[in-house]
Amino acid sequence: MENRWSSLKEKTAPYVLLSPFLFGFIIFFSYAFIRSLYFSFTDYDLFSVPNWVGINNYINLFKERLFTTALKNSLTFAIIVTTLQTIFALLLAVAMNQKIKGIRFFRTAYYMPSVTSSIVITLIFMWMFQRRGVINYLLTLLRQHGLTIGVFLTLLTGIQLLLVVTEKIRGRPVEYLEPSYIVISIIFAFIVTYVLKDFGIIKLAEVKAVDIFWLNTREKVPSWAGPLAFPRPLGAIMILNIWTTVPTFMILYLAGLQGIPKVLYEAAEVDGAKGWQKFWYITIPQLKHITFLVVTLGLIGTLQMFDQVKIIGSQAPLESTITLAYYVYDSAFPGASAPKVGMASAAAVILALLTLTIVLIQKKFSGEGRDLRD
């Protein structure tokens, strides 16, 4: 009796251990997912009994302008943000991959935007993106000091070239970006620019304050891109999103960088490889699986962008910020009109399919299969 009891206990153990998780998983994911699928073929409105309408919802979705706008916005957003954040994260990780004192401080500082909530970040950014906000002010400053910056950069390049060329003529081996010369060039260029400015030879440009509407506008940027252009408020959200996600992905890249065997670089140096060659032929291929991970996570994250649209709310026209995720929410809980749960569910299913397709294509394209399982 005792034995049978304990053997029963052993047999049921996995299910008992899993049960609290399964409770939530079955009700709040599996059931919910299937129900969304079902709703997408009905005309449900939260109150009356759902009627089967076949694929009408899907057909109607593509006739609705707000939906196609949302679809386009979501895709543009996902592609641009994922591309840029991957590149920036990689570059930042390479810059951070140093054994110098105080690197911990910098890591903390960089990671800050990633730990705070979307509402905090979005509110701060909304404040900065006001018509009379910090971003426009910085742009104004840039325009005012454009000449000074131009002169400084020209001097910098000139002095650097001069130093390097003289060294080369003397027959010494020297690179164009020799760091000690850069320091000298910076100091000289700074002094000369300062003097020129002090004597009033370079003047501040007389410019009007930059007056870009970042949020409350229907304008599309870049203006030359035609149908590929996206609304400027969406661009503002892109900047915000890249800024918050780059540090997280940088951490992933940093872990990857530390795993690359030193021997590879040493061998390359023996063969006479230059800095960028080492980066291109060793670092990037070695980080291939991390890049796959970063791109996958990036795509999943960007395709479900919702918070920023909701938080910016009426500060920007809806069609300039709307994404698929927001479209789903807005159709299910519209402020004034009746909920269109059928349409919302159909859009949700499309969003899910889109995510899966893109991840699968990405997986095939990059030839990485194991990462999802490991």
Added chain:
Amino acid sequence: MKIQQNHTSDINLKIKRRRWTNVGAIYLILLLFSVLFMGTFLFGALSSLKDDPSSWPPTLKTEQLSPKNWIGAYILARQGGGGGFFGELKSGHEVSFQVTYKYPMGIKIVPPQVIVPKRFKGSGRAALELDREFVADFVKIIPVEEIGRISVRDGNQVSYKIDIINPSQKDFDELPLDLLVPYKVDFLSATLSPNRIERLGRVQSWNNLVSGVIPYIFHNHFRVFNENYSRTTGRRLFTTWIFNSFFISIIKVLTTLMFASMAGYALARLKFYGKNYLFVLILFSMMIPGQVTFISNYLVLRDGIFGLTKLFGGGSLLNTFTGLIISGLVGASAVFIMKQFFEGLPKEMEESARIDGASTYQIFSKIMLPLAKPALGALTILTFQGVWNEFFWPLVIITSPMDKFTLTIGLLSFKDTYASGTFDWGPILAGAIISALPIIILFIVFQRYFVEGASFSGIKG
């Protein structure tokens, strides 16, 4: 021989010099990036102290951070009869205030007109919801006294002493002040810098002369707490939201730790039917956005989980913490992290325990759980951060009353509270900064776990 030695030391020097400049360049780049990443926060935090964070041009200069004003605020609050750091205007006390103007040539020197305005606290919706007595109805203004006059190149610098007495029996927590001078008269300085200068410099306006130092510096932060009261219970909303967020985060951290390690262990080490399918399903669920499943989840909670709550005498779970917690007892990614961790542990201890006759439950609780401490640490931080920052799900199921809001949803409501045409950015920024503080503190203390958590969650794909 000697020439060669010289040559080597020359090269050594060059290498050394090069290394130093390299390090310098790296620090410079790192520093620039920190300005980019942290500067935004610091600038936001600094501006949240300002009276008007959207003044143009945006500057780093903040009156609230000038020691001269701290001293002024301290002295005035002491005169009012309260403490220097947290002040008030007590019955029978007199506040004495000095101000200096520059009268240009040809402008008649007349003392400023002193007004104690009746000013509503707050702005937007918050202003309408507070009714109270006005200090202006009780205080007495003593006629302005000229205390000094210096003639300068193109005019006169004149200082005045302004006295305000509270002869009533009542204590007040504020004393606003407006000074009105003729056109073209320049305001130079005062015991306390004015909060606003209006009407082309004719009116200098102070929110509260007797606030004391701390409320003077953190004016907007105090407003966040003081101007938002619940319509149903009368409690301070912001404090309630902070408490709500802490409560929900802590409960969810506990359930996640418990249930994720249980499920993770089962998935990693135990054999059962459908294990592989379940695992694939978990991975699948991590790719599906919450917007796909929320309609059904909303309905499930509305109906009290298929009517189950009726058994316990409850009804709808919308607008309840129970609903918020029960729908997110443990996330799929938390289970995934624990599974990965348990799979990485050596099997020997477990096997020998099994030979000794230990049951699965004993092995799990006595052997595996103690070994999982590092993963549980990272999971704690990760979950806390996730729940504290959660936005979408509370937005869907908690709509009223405002007492039930979490901090994120509460902050969203500030956009309505402090908007009347334009935003009153002071309290909005202040609220944002305050609500980010717990996470930032947690992050600074447990930095290692955050980074580990990031790489853990990175594995999920």
